Amino acid sequence: MQKVTMADVAKLANVSKSTVSQYLNKRYEYMSEETRRRIAGAIEQLQYRPNVIARSLKQKSTATIGVIVFNILHMLTTQVLRAIEDMCQQHDFHVIVCNTDDDPEKEKKYIDMLWAKQVDGFIIFPTGKNVDLYKRMIEARLPVVFVDRTVEGIDVDAVLLDNERAVQLGMHYLIEQGYKHIGLVAPPFAPHVIPRTERINAFRYALREANLPIKEEWIITEQVKHISGRLDALLQRNKLPEAIFAINDLTLMEVLTFVKRRQLTIPHDIALISIDDVPFASIYTPSLTTIAQPAFEMGEKATERLFMQMGGEISPQMFRLAPKLIERDSAKKRGDKGE
Template sequence: MKRVTMADVAKYAGVSKSTISQYLNGRFDYMSEETRVKIGQAVKDLNYRPNMVARSLKQKSSTTIGVIVANILHVFSTQVIRAIEDFCHQRGFHVIVCNADDQPEKEKKYIEMLKAKQVDGIIAFPTGDNVELYQQLLDEGYPLVFMDRIVKELKVDTILLDNEEAARLAAETLLQGGYKHIAMISPPLLEQVTPRVERVNAFQESIQKMGQQHPEVSLITGKISTIYEKLDTLFQKDKHPDAIFAINDRVLHEVLSFLSRRNIQIPDDVAMINVDDVSFADFYNPPLTTISQPAFDMGKKAAEILFAVILKEKTDRHPETMRFKPILVRRKSC
């Protein structure tokens, strides 16, 4: 089937190619309403689709950015993506979302794919293992923003939660409840996964500041698939926890599944608090006390910074690490 070209549309509408180009780029200042309607009808009748590759080469912009997330199953990740997509849509940009599954090799392939597609910039939740590749992008002047994780070797604008404050809020809330034995549940503590390390360390420090009177803390870490079994072992002990701190939403799902199957009641048998204000938190029985990340604000900020670099609005700025304040949402689980 013959591809419809701009010249075909111009001939059908009885105008020049330059007028068609102005129409497609939204430049209507010197175009009559009659001409706009005529071109619109021609585009519709011929089912014309602009050649985006040729257009991007001419304009030196693909009007597309890439977002590489560590794990798209996290509530935080999906909310950030939505905020970025909303911001880009308002500016006529498209978003390609890539899920790296915290696998450096997968992340590497996505970086190379996005670069080959000539996206105008990348927002990434980095794995921490592709430092050289990201540095190459920076050396080439490629617009880049990191989300949720710090890579110490790279000077990149980075957006993340004030994880120490989030952990402190969790510790203070449980201390106020007078609990004696707290289980803190986390995925594997990997140095490159900034939120996990910061939250665990800050929570332990906040508890220890109580001195000799501080409650016992049992730290459970491991792959999500192992959390249930480890909780089962912990709760079979005579002095099992009377409170749980889940450091993210995926851990929370495993904890709630365990408590439900074991018929352990919240908050009568064990109190519950977690980071990430999951959608079901306010209608779970009982409603869950959570520490919310302002994910939409964080995603919007990341997009704003990326666009400032893409559009070269501030050529003298230096990369910053920006932390957003967590919000304690008190409900009835502790």
């Protein structure tokens, strides 16, 4: 089948090629409604598809951004992605999403691939392990925004939750409700994973500030799939804490799995609070008290900063967005448990 060209569209619509080009680029200032209607009709009749590569070479823009996430299964990730996609639609930009599974080798391959495709900018949930590559991106003046994490020595825009404030909200609430023996569940400690590090450190600080015991056996930093087993071991020794703070949605799911399997009652047997307001939090029985991340705002801010970088030189900034405590039933005031 012979390829349909812009000249074919112009001939059928009885206009010049430059007028068709202006239409495709949405420059309608000096174009009558009748001309726009004819061009649109010709495009539809001929099933014309513009040569995106040729247009990108001419305009020096692919109208595409690359988004690299470390775990697409996280609630935060999916919500941030939705906000990015919405913002890009408003700018007639496309989004390519890549998932690294927090693997620096996969991250490097994806960055190289997207760079070769000449995307106009990157929004990255960084693994933190490709420092030299990040530096080369900055030296090449590629627009880059980090989300959820920062990387030491890399001066780019970054959009994160105020993790210390999030933990403070949760811990103050649990303590106000009368809980004194509080545990935490988290994935393994990793210095380069900023939210994890900040939340674990803030948890310890909150206990010290309240003069509450810090028991290492209650601070479970473990591969997510093994958290339930660690809680089982505590239960068998009658050593469960009164309340558990889950630092994200994936660790929350493991705690709920443990509670269901052991037929425990929340909050009577164990109270529960988590960061990330999961969709089922309000309909779970009992409803789950959570600290919500402003995920959509994070995505919007990251995209806004990226487009600002594309528009010209700006100074990199770090943005810490505020969490919100959503009080429900899973961490309500303790009843009399023999104290």
